[in-house]
Amino acid sequence: MSITVLTFVILERQIGSVPTPWPSWLVAAHPTRAQPENVSAFLGTLTEYVRSFDSAESREHANVKFIETNFGYPAEDIKAWLKTVSYPEQCLEIPRKVVTDTLGVLEKAGVVKAPEGGFDLENFVETKVAKLT
Incomplete structure (x- = not known):
């Protein structure tokens, strides 16, 4: 999972950064309009693309070139x-x-405020689509 960082800036001066515990992207679907099996199929296909994107070869060449070309960052910074x-x-x-x-x-x-007895994690993940591990 990628880590999103919240950066605090006051009066145009950075005072610190806090890594967040959540992924930097997510897929959301309306619970009454999306069919669970369609969302699962999409996520299964997405897994294949993520694995390809995350390969050592892509990280070394294709990803660096893409970011360098589209966002103008130096290759050394991208690799780091x-x-x-x-x-x-x-x-x-x-x-x-x-x-x-x-x-x-x-x-x-x-x-958010935790209910008596804590959060039920099943309320935050549609387990017909994805499973909690």
């Missing part, structure tokens, strides 16, 4: 950054730790 980025092995699996860590950060920030 790619060493810090990780991707899921399986897009149909969501680690429980990602969900619990995310909820913990959101709770500390006052965005």
Whole structure:
């Protein structure tokens, strides 16, 4: 999983960065309009593309060239950054730790409040589509 970093800037001066526990991207589908089997099929296909993108060959050449061409970063910076980025092995699996860590950060920030007895992680993942691991 890739790590998103929240950066705090006050009066145009950076005062710090906080790595977030959640992935930098997600796939969302409307619970009453999307068919679970279609979303699962999509995620299964996405897994193949993610594995290809994450290959050593792609990280060394194709990904560097793409980022360099489209975003103008120097190749050395791109290679260093790619060493810090990780991707899921399986897009149909969501680690429980990602969900619990995310909820913990959101709770500390006052965005969510844990119910008596804690969060039921099944409420945050459509288990007909992906499984908690």
